Amino acid sequence: MDGRRVWGRLLWKEFRESGVVLAAGGLCALLPVIYRAHAWLLYTGIALASLLITLWATYRAQRGSDRSRTLLPIAPATGWLALYLLPLPVPLFAGACVGAAIYAFDATQGALGAVLTSAALFMLALFALCTTLTLVYSAIPAIMLGTLFLYAHFDPLIMVGAERRFLWISGAALAGSLLWAPFLRRRRLVSGRLAVGVLLLGAVFGQALVEHLRSISPDAQLPTYHPYFCSGSSDGAVSVGFVRSRGGALAYRDIRTKFQRVHDFADGVLPLALFRETRVVVAEHEPATRRITLSIWDVRAATVREVGRLPAAYATINVIEYASVRPDGRYLLLSTRAKVGRGHDLWIADLERRAVTLVMPNIRSVSLDHPCTTWQTGWTDDERVRLSGVELMLAVDLRTMRARRETLPPPPEVMP
Amino acid sequence: MRRLLWKELRERGWWGLAWAAAILGVALFAHGQAFVGDRAEMALPWYLLPLTLALLTGAGGYASDTAHGRAGFLCARPVSPWQILGGKLLFGALVAFGVPLLAAAIFYGTCDAVYRPFVTLPHVLAGVGDIGGKMGACYLLGLASSLVVPGVLGSLLTLSSVFIVAFAAAILSQLYLSAHQFAYIHPFAPTSSAVDPQAAFTHEARALALLVAVALGGVIAVIAAAAPLARVGLTLDTGERIKRFVGAFLPIYAGLWLAGALLPVRWLAPALLRTEMTVAAVSPSGQYAFVVHQRRFNPLGTANDLSADTFGSWGTVVALDSASVVAPVPAYGGDPREIFYHWWWAPDDTAFYHQPYDTAVRMFDPHHRQWRERVIDRGFHLFTARLSPDGRYLLTRLLQGGERMRMHLHPGHSLAAFDLRADRRFRPIQVGAGPPGFAVALGDYWWQTADTIGYTEVYRGMRRARHVKVETLVK
Incomplete structure (x- = not known):
């Protein structure tokens, strides 16, 4: 069989197998364009088209990886090209339809070309991922x-704003497929699967993992200035x-008298509330014990006195969300x-009895809001x-702490 | 039954283990499940993992039994089909309810001691019931789907097909709702006073009923249509099973959809009408609170436009000790659709200030129970406002000079003071507003004394403090 006939047959086979998916995927994605009543239609259209591409790519790769194809008189490279390149119009078309739906819904301000490209690349990444994973593992x-990939990007704004990322993922999936070939030849299946798995997981979730690790590291959680606490007088x-450039230093300033005092606390300090003009309740976090200590900084006397300790361990000081001190400074209401x-823990600190x-x-x-x-x-x-x-x-009885x-x-039901 | 359970464990032990590990992981480490506090919660995205695994474990239920003619061998054993089903259900129930119970026990054993008094039996049961119920439903759905087409992939194919049918039903529901507008009123309709609030909410009640019929009905229909196959369908060939399943599924689903579309729902409308969200702001002394009751239907009888984020609002000042209304907040300009935008209490509860959206500020004296309108007759940025120490004056920053901005000149800054107790206006303090390159920036602003404003001008990098007596600014 000459090369042209092989390609012709393969193309015909693709058309027969993928025509229905092409039509259904396009229809799912285009439904929201036709009927733009509610946003959920857009989301459902995107989900259906993506799920269809996922199932189709998996099914196709599963059929392509069985023995029947290897018995055909075609070179392995031709088989690989047929597996990945021939069906490309299907994900690209479905992606373009999804992009058109997103554009029609005014979900993004991007230009039509950019939106279509990004959505098409999303579908391409989905297709390449599923195909490679089916080849290396199973359906x-x-x-x-x-x-999971669909869930992680199930937002029109993400879907049309990460084309470079989708291109990388597609590339990683193709690279994974190429990487798999030598392992398969030498029958080192376990190590091959491991290598491809690491590559694909890294490509898909690597960035999110790094961002997550960064966000949970205690150093990253302490902003230069905590925006929620208005530690000042009304x-x-x-x-x-x-104080900028000085780790845990806090500065007290009375602009009327130009009185200013700076105190060096350890890193991980948060001013919570001010009472009697010159006393500040501060929270300090000790990384070694993972405890949060409450102290009163008497600015005039330049003293810091510990007044309590939260009986629970925390990785960061940033768990404190809200604080209010009684005007006489006896009690502190604290929320972490x-x-x-997913709610808030409510604490009362008796600052006299510690x-x-x-x-x-x-x-x-x-x-x-916060x-x-x-x-x-x-x-x-x-x-x-x-x-x-x-x-x-809520009402808290300070005597019984309930x-x-x-x-x-x-x-009133009738408006005055 | 013990042997059947053992069979399930051998066949799907790894899946069950992964599912159990996912439940435990999410319940214990992802802040997912509260065995203490207000209510159980399953809204975390991380819960999608155990839910998916529940579905997949369920989908493997009959997958191997129906494949490759193994069903004949299984049915030849001295066990009834119901016992086989019982074994699979018991396996699912053990994981779905047993693992959350284990998670609760681990939580109790490992949590900080201060939380232990709050881990009560009702909380634990609510948490276990919440997780177990949803996991069990997913498992049951997967198990039912595995009765139709052999193999896990076959089960997923069944579920995908059901999803597509449900999607079609959702579109049909939307078309049905559009065609039967019921008494849906366009927001802010001019004839709003003649609107029957209950009728307006019938549309929404119908939409809710259809949503339940489409989503929950789909799950019920799959389970109900597949259940007989557990009794008689195991030894049938796949084509026959599909025929029987489709033959039962479509009428059941259609029946449930019709019930959602046709059953009377007007009784649901008052409940929707009364659904409200309250926002409360307690006074500094804790005696009073300003409470906004937001409903999706305003007192004029007009349905509000949710997409525009407007609500019907009832505002009241309440005495908290006696739990009684001190005074309702009057509608601004007779329009109850106002948004309660800003409010704040003066120190010592001497006054409550309220500013409807970008309009004049009114004041309420809780001791004399009197309202005073328009204590400040213009919009300003309350977030930058500062009360004088005695709570009489308010100092805030005004953004002005739009005309100058258009001419590419620095707009400058201005500070405005308001007397909150008397109808007096003050001249704004203009800070800066020089030519480009010579602009004076506004630094801090504060109350130097009860009647003296302090502010800082920043001019060419130099800061200069200024003081102005508020009385000198009287117009």
Whole structure:
């Protein structure tokens, strides 16, 4: 059989096998273009087209890797080209359709060409990943990684904004396929699978992993200036802040009297609240014990006195989200990111008795913002503190250290 | 049954182990499951991993039994089909509910001591039930799908086909909703006063019913259609099984969809109408709170446009000790669709200030229970505002000079002070506004005393503090 006939037959085979996918994938992606009623249609269209490409690429590679193909009178290189290059129009077309849908939905401000290119590259990466994984492992890991890849990029803005990344992933998948050939020939299947697996996982999740590791390292979590704490007086005259270029140094400044004092704390310090004009409650984190200590910095006397310690271990000081001190400085209400769950742990620190009590773990306040932007505290005369926010009204009895949710009266039904 | 369970363990032990490890990992290390606190939660994206593994483990349930004619051999054993099914269900239940229980025990044993008093039986049961229920549903769905086409890939093919049918049903639902607008009212319709709120929410209730029918109905239909195959379908050939499954699935699914489309839903409308979100701001003394009740239907009877992020808002000032309403917040300009934009309490609860969206500020005196309108009659940036020590004046930064900006001149800065207790206006303090290159930047601003404003000018790198008596700024 001459080369031209081989290619012709292979092309015909591709057309027969992929025509339906081409049509269905395009239709799934284009549905949102035709019917632009709701955003979920766009997401569903993208998901369906991507899942279809995943399943099709896996199915195709599984069939292509069986013995029947190796019995055909074609060179291995031709087989490889047929496996990867011939079906390219399918993912590219599906990607272009997805890009058109994203563009039609005005989900991005990018130019049409760039959007189409990026979405097409996304589908190309998906196709190449699934094909290589099926060749090297089997269909199930290919479908799983394909689905994870889709989930990790399931956002029109990500999908049309990472073309270079998709190109790298496609390249890595192709490289993985080439890498696999010598291992297969020498029957070193385990080490080959390991090598290709590391390459592909690195290509897909490497960047995210590095970013995650960076974000959880304690050094990365302490910003130069903590934006949530307004450690100053409401009239703007007194402020407490970090000193640039000096690790954990805090500066107290009274702009009226031009009084200024700097104190060197250890790295991992956070000013929490100010009371009686010149006293600052600060939190310090000890990396060795993973404990957070509360202290009062008396600015005038230039002394720091420890007043409590949180009875739980934390990797960073940045878990503190909200703090409010009673005007007389006796109690501190403190909120940390929940140790378990996704809410907030609420603590009361008795600054005189040096006792820190967990009064309610994992409280939920429906808010997209940081607690500091929506939470407010009111300290009552009868030894209670109330905490309010979005879907939140709590009262803590400072004598018993028990917190309970309070019910708000319903609004009048008739507007005044 | 013990042998059947042993068979399941041998066949799917690794899958079950991976599934269990994923549940444990997410529950213990990813802050996924709260066995303490407000409520159980499964919203973490990490939960997709154990859910996927639950589906895949389930999908392997009958995969090997139906492939390569093994079903005949299995059915020749002295066990009933229900016992075979029972073995598979028991295996799934052990992982789905047993592992979360184990996670709760590990959590109790390893958590910081301060959390232990909060790990109560209701919390643990809620957490285990939440995880186990959802994992179990996914496992059951996978198991049902494995009865149709042999092999794990076959099960996934069944699920994909069901998903495509569900997608078609979702589009059909959308078309049905569009065709039957019910009493859906366009937001801010001029004839809003004549609108029946319940009727307006019927549309949404119908959409909710259809959503449940499409999503949950799909799961129920797969399980219900595949269940008889566990009894009689194991030894049938694949084509026959597919026929029986499709023959049962489509009518059940269609029936559930029709139920979602046709059953009366008006009873659901009042519940939707009353769904609200409250935002509370407690006063410094803890005695009062300003509470905004946001509903998706405003008091005029007009459905709000959710895409525009507007809500019907009821605002009240409440006394917290007696849990009673002190005063409702009047609608601004008679329009209840206002957004409660900014509010704040003066020190010692002497006054409550409220600024509807970008409009004038009004004040409420909680002791005399009186409102005073327009204490400040223009919009300003409250986030940059500073109260004087006695809470009488407010100092804020104004962004001005748009005209100068268009002429490429430095707009300069201005500070504005407001008397919150009297109807008096002050002349803004102009800082800078020089020609390009000679502009004066605004540094800090503060209250030097109760009636003296302090601010810093930055001119060519030099900082200069200035003080102005607020009384000298009277217009």
